[in-house]
Amino acid sequence: MSIKGKINKIIDLSVVDGPGNRTSIFLQGCNFNCFYCHNPETIRHCINCMDCISPCPTKSLTNENGIVKWNYKTCINCDECIRVCKHLSSPKIYNWTVEQTVERIKNNMPFIRGITVSGGECTLQYEFLIALFKEVKKLSLTCFVDTNGGICLKNLKQLVDLTDYFMLDIKAFDNDEHIFVTKKKVDIVLENADYLASIDKLFEIRTVTINGMDNKNTVDKITKMLSKYIKQGHKIRYKIIKYRKFGVREEFSKFIAPSEKELEELKSIAIKNGFEDVIIV
Numbered sequence: 001m002s003i004k005g006k007i008n009k010i011i012d013l014s015v016v017d018g019p020g021n022r023t024s025i026f027l028q029g030c031n032f033n034c035f036y037c038h039n040p041e042t043i044r045h046c047i048n049c050m051d052c053i054s055p056c057p058t059k060s061l062t063n064e065n066g067i068v069k070w071n072y073k074t075c076i077n078c079d080e081c082i083r084v085c086k087h088l089s090s091p092k093i094y095n096w097t098v099e100q101t102v103e104r105i106k107n108n109m110p111f112i113r114g115i116t117v118s119g120g121e122c123t124l125q126y127e128f129l130i131a132l133f134k135e136v137k138k139l140s141l142t143c144f145v146d147t148n149g150g151i152c153l154k155n156l157k158q159l160v161d162l163t164d165y166f167m168l169d170i171k172a173f174d175n176d177e178h179i180f181v182t183k184k185k186v187d188i189v190l191e192n193a194d195y196l197a198s199i200d201k202l203f204e205i206r207t208v209t210i211n212g213m214d215n216k217n218t219v220d221k222i223t224k225m226l227s228k229y230i231k232q233g234h235k236i237r238y239k240i241i242k243y244r245k246f247g248v249r250e251e252f253s254k255f256i257a258p259s260e261k262e263l264e265e266l267k268s269i270a271i272k273n274g275f276e277d278v279i280i281v
């Protein structure tokens, strides 16, 4: 039987998820729980509590033998179901085979250079990714992975071999700060950063910066750690992301972004440590 992926969302044409136009595929389920997550409904898998069925204004959700079923044809994407879900999940999940997913990608073929899989944390569904990437490669499209680095990529060699490049979130260098943001330790994330840079598969590092966190320490330590690979000629972009409230859970919306002055200082630190491609977004 063909392996299936749990897909939260597909953006057919995206220009912010890697080089060129790409089809971005967001998989359901995450091993982190970052307080500033902009799509917290991707974090957990649905537990079929049925709380979202009656609030749906178009009756697009039904209980079929204890499983919530979503009718995408009648859904108006009002997202009321996501608002009422207390389990950081969504009933609007595509449970698709590789073949179904590839058919969707093929529709975008004249306009895209490749695909990017994101989440949630897409590497948790690595068997689906391996099967998907094998098919996507046959179409001469590139395959990028956007990951939180929370599972050991050295142990997923087949996935790494099939992936053209990775984009890695590093939320903080300091372990306590990383636990504060994600509820998980940072050690494996840093090991993955070093591993991906060493094999020249690290396209981009992303750090969300927040006023009050030690952003300077994070940018300084990460760029120093990876500078030896930059000297070897590996191209790694550092994307410094300003914290934004959009989509963040209400209880965590009190945080603010650093000042423009601090953001420019962070950029200068990365450049001083040898990074050439540093952007603030």
Ligand code: SF4
Pocket (backbone or CB within 6 Å): 055, 056, 057, 058, 059, 060, 061, 070, 074, 075, 076, 077, 078, 079, 080, 081, 082, 092
């Ligand atoms: S987004 Fe959710 S609540 Fe709104 S119509 Fe679709 S299934 Fe119903």
Ligand code: SF4
Pocket (backbone or CB within 6 Å): 045, 046, 047, 048, 049, 050, 051, 052, 053, 068, 081, 084, 085, 086, 087, 089, 090, 091
């Ligand atoms: S999406 Fe959330 S509210 Fe709806 S059935 Fe699943 S867990 Fe319950």
